[in-house]
Amino acid sequence: MKTKKLRQGQIAKILEKEFVVTQHQLQKLLARAGHRVTQATLSRDMKELGVIYAPAPHGPYYYKISTVQTGPLIQQDLQNRFSKYVVNISRTDNLILIKTLPGEASGMARLIDELSMNGIKQTEVKEILGTIAGDDTILVIMKNKVNIPKIIKFLKGTTP
Amino acid sequence: MKTKKLRQGQIAKILEKEFVVTQHQLQKLLARAGHRVTQATLSRDMKELGVIYAPAPHGPYYYKISTVQTGPLIQQDLQNRFSKYVVNISRTDNLILIKTLPGEASGMARLIDELSMNGIKQTEVKEILGTIAGDDTILVIMKNKVNIPKIIKFLKGTTP
DNA sequence: CATTATTATGCATAAATATACAATATTAAC
DNA sequence: GTTAATATTGTATATTTATGCATAATAATG
Incomplete structure (x- = not known):
């Protein structure tokens, strides 16, 4: 129609x-x-x-008209990029270091921020304090280190 | 209270x-x-x-809770930064080149974009096609060159 | 304090939005 | 095509939000 x-x-x-x-x-x-x-x-x-x-x-x-995507769409987009552009993930204490293909880091970091600020019912992302991104590296700073594995799974989309 | x-x-x-x-x-x-x-x-x-x-x-x-500022506040913020951080403004054809203090360009460009996308009743900013920013330079691309003086005035806050 | 001005709130209700249900139109399957 | 399944829309109305006005609470002034 x-x-x-x-x-x-x-x-x-x-x-x-x-x-x-x-x-x-x-x-x-x-x-x-x-x-x-x-x-x-x-x-x-x-x-x-x-x-x-x-x-x-x-x-x-x-x-x-809303310019900002709302929760679920961002999450989908983010997990999609994770599978395509992320080269390596490492962690120490309450930090997660994500290595991406060149140029992808800041865009992905923005999505993570957006999600952590606007995500509804996503307790996982609420544990994110903030992110810093260079050209091909994202540093995710967590409020608490115990939740890191959960977050990593979440970002990867292992927990859809 | x-x-x-x-x-x-x-x-x-x-x-x-x-x-x-x-x-x-x-x-x-x-x-x-x-x-x-x-x-x-x-x-x-x-x-x-x-x-x-x-x-x-x-x-x-x-x-x-809205994370995005709405129109008038952005405009105020932008004009404030203009007075503080803009070193020089030049133009050719339908382009405006704004020179800022180091590091300020991309933030200001984002505000300009935000305004041009969400600005209500601001016909001026609707004439902006887009912006590109480096560290201390913003390139504003206009749809039409005739409106450039108006935009410059607007951004400077000369037309409040 | 007492007095006046200002701000915040409730009540009642007006204004606006969302929805259950029925009717139509559209698409899909044959 | 015809029929069945799906989707869109209007009507009537329920639900929800906004507001005029009166009152109460707070702040300012002398």
């Missing part, structure tokens, strides 16, 4: 430009673009599109 | 751990932590805290 995809694309486009505060407002804007649907449909579209509802500083909540 | 600050701190802490889907749920969790308030108060707190309401992939919407 292509109308749906088209409409959702249009919604994304609108939300990039306009300051949309309610689904009713969006409904009107959409109608102007030729898509005539009810609020109920928009409610469903929003969820599917991953649209977030965020407060403008000192302003009202408004709808906004 | 400290109870409010305390409560909001507690809210932030709860949202980091728990998957909170409604304000009622939060109300209960909060009560368990000793803060007894109505849903109305929570609604206000959420906005003040900048909590966003985001859909979990294939799951329901849930409340989530």
Whole structure:
């Protein structure tokens, strides 16, 4: 059903430009673009599109296309890269040293950070204090050394 | 009035751990932590805290502490850094070359990108195609050269 | 202190969003 | 094609969130 995809694309486009505060407002804007649907449909579209509802500083909540991936997708991406780009993993005390192919380290580190900050229900990654990355090396600093094996398994995707 | 600050701190802490889907749920969790308030108060707190309401992939919407700054704050930050760290600005055609103090370039470039992607109602930054940064140089690529002076003014904060 | 100004909160309710269910449309299988 | 299975949407409504107004709590001022 292509109308749906088209409409959702249009919604994304609108939300990039306009300051949309309610689904009713969006409904009107959409109608102007030729898509005539009810609020109920928009409610469903929003969820599917991953649209977030965020407060403008000192302003009202408004709808906004999310640029940040949410938890599960990042995790998938990260584990995918692990299998492709990681050359070696070593550890001492509460540190994990991950050797990657050239240029991959900082991108992967960012994903790890993102996950540790935004990961929901992932107790593993909450144990990560932070990461530092060079060009082909990631240093992961843990809050506590006991959880290191669990984390390594998790990052590798052994525990899906 | 400290109870409010305390409560909001507690809210932030709860949202980091728990998957909170409604304000009622939060109300209960909060009560368990000793803060007894109505849903109305929570609604206000959420906005003040900048909590966003985001859909979990294939799951329901849930409340989530925002890690990404929203528009106006970024802009302020960026203009602040401009005044402190920018050494020189030059341009040719549709390119702007910004020379900064060592190490500042990539951070500032990220802010510019963030703004150009998430900026609401800021037509100026929408004209930015992208940025590339080294250690002390930012290259800003514009969609169109006619808007360059406007952008430069904007970044400098001359147009607040 | 007492008094005034400011901020925070609850109550009641308005406004907005999500959803169960029924009706339609779309796609797949034959 | 026809029929069965799946997906999309609207209607009506339940659920949830936001807010106007009144009150209480806190802070500022003399």
